[in-house]
Amino acid sequence: MLSRIDRLAYHSQHLSFLINATVMEEAARLLSRNKRPAIDYEAWKLLQHRRTELHRRDLANVEAGVYPRELLFDIPVRRYLRELPRLLRDAPRVVQRMRKNDYKDIPDVDKDRFPPYYRRTFHWQTDGYFSEFSAEVYELGVELLFRGTADVMRRQIIPPVTAHVRAAGSAGRIKLLDVGCGTGRTLHQFARTFPTMRLHGVDLSPAYIRLARKRLSDVSELTLAVENGEALPWADSTFDVVTSVYMFHELPRNARRNVVREMFRVCKPGGLVVLEDSAQIADSPQLGEVLHGFPQEFHEPFYNDYLDDDLAALLAEIGFVVDSSEPHLVAKVVIAHRPA
Secondary structure, eight states: OOOHHHHHHHHHHHHHHHHHHHHHHHHHHHHHTOOOOOOOHHHHHHHHHHHHHHHHHHHHHHHTTSSOGGGGGOOOHHHHHHHHHHHHHHHHHHHHHHHHTOTTOOOOOOTTTSOGGGSSOGGGOTTTTSSHHHHHHHHHHHHHHTTTOHHHHHGGGHHHHHHHHHHHSOGGGOEEEEETOTTSHHHHHHHHHOTTSEEEEEESOHHHHHHHHHHTTTOSSEEEEEOOTTSOSSOTTOEEEEEEESOGGGSOHHHHHHHHHHHHHHEEEEEEEEEEEEOOTTTOGGGHHHHHHHHHHSOOTTHHHHHTSOHHHHHHHHTOEEEEEEEETTEEEEEEEOOO
16 A cells, blocks of 8 residues: 555655756757747646546556556656756757758668668657667656656556456466567566566667666566567567557558557467557547647657557557557557457
8 A cells, every 4th residue: 555655755756857847848948949839728627637647547556556666656866867967968959950850860870771761860869769879868858758757658558467467377477578669668667567577679779779688687587679560570479468658659651550460460369469659639639739739849750640540440450459548648558459
């Protein structure tokens, strides 16, 4: 059971992150001379309600034993404090890149190895996904973007996995694949929740995989690979659970379908798939103006198409049976299974 002190500490840390992230965002707007996008009152009210509900659910999941209490306070403060000055020093380069619309400002890479849609500076971030610097500041940048709720939203893919583990009787029997694992933050949360689970991650970025190996060095049952989710290097029906977080909105429409086909192929019959990504028009029509405003500030070339390409419908199109699709603040979680 969570104590009153636990709850007070939890809400205090999130309020602190919210205030600091808001101050930094406003400073960045002054620097870049970007005006704050207009948001109508109903959309604002819905976002406030969803934020409150997200935190309520996070605490309730711990109370129900869905994931451990330690995840509520699992903020790498020291690492973020080291990375923040580097992120701030890099801000003028990001602003300059944005003003010039220079989305091709990346290091020299092997064009045969990386698809054209990937060779760009998503979010205008320095080096795209191709450098140690980009990898090291990525998690902090995402937390600042979501004002301290990125990890909370990530955790909402754990409840269906917990239910799957309970049905199996043991986490040690479960093989889980996280597609687009990045620096390994989602796998870190799974490792803390299921220490005996056999975890696998795949990502296109060598730099991000190298950092994931470093940050997850204490996880014994872990395999990480630099591979494309459109052509996974595993045999059919290998995994009990397949997940993906914050990846599909950065894929063009045909690539989304290729990745889901591969997920279907490597998922065992009766296996679970859980996708989390940005909210979409299908589940959040009231936020349409807010969502469509996002790619106007950040380089997200496939985002507007993603908004109308409902993830639940996509999974059903490929052959999965969709169990649920639910929004969480500005994200959504879709739960499905491969027919037995």
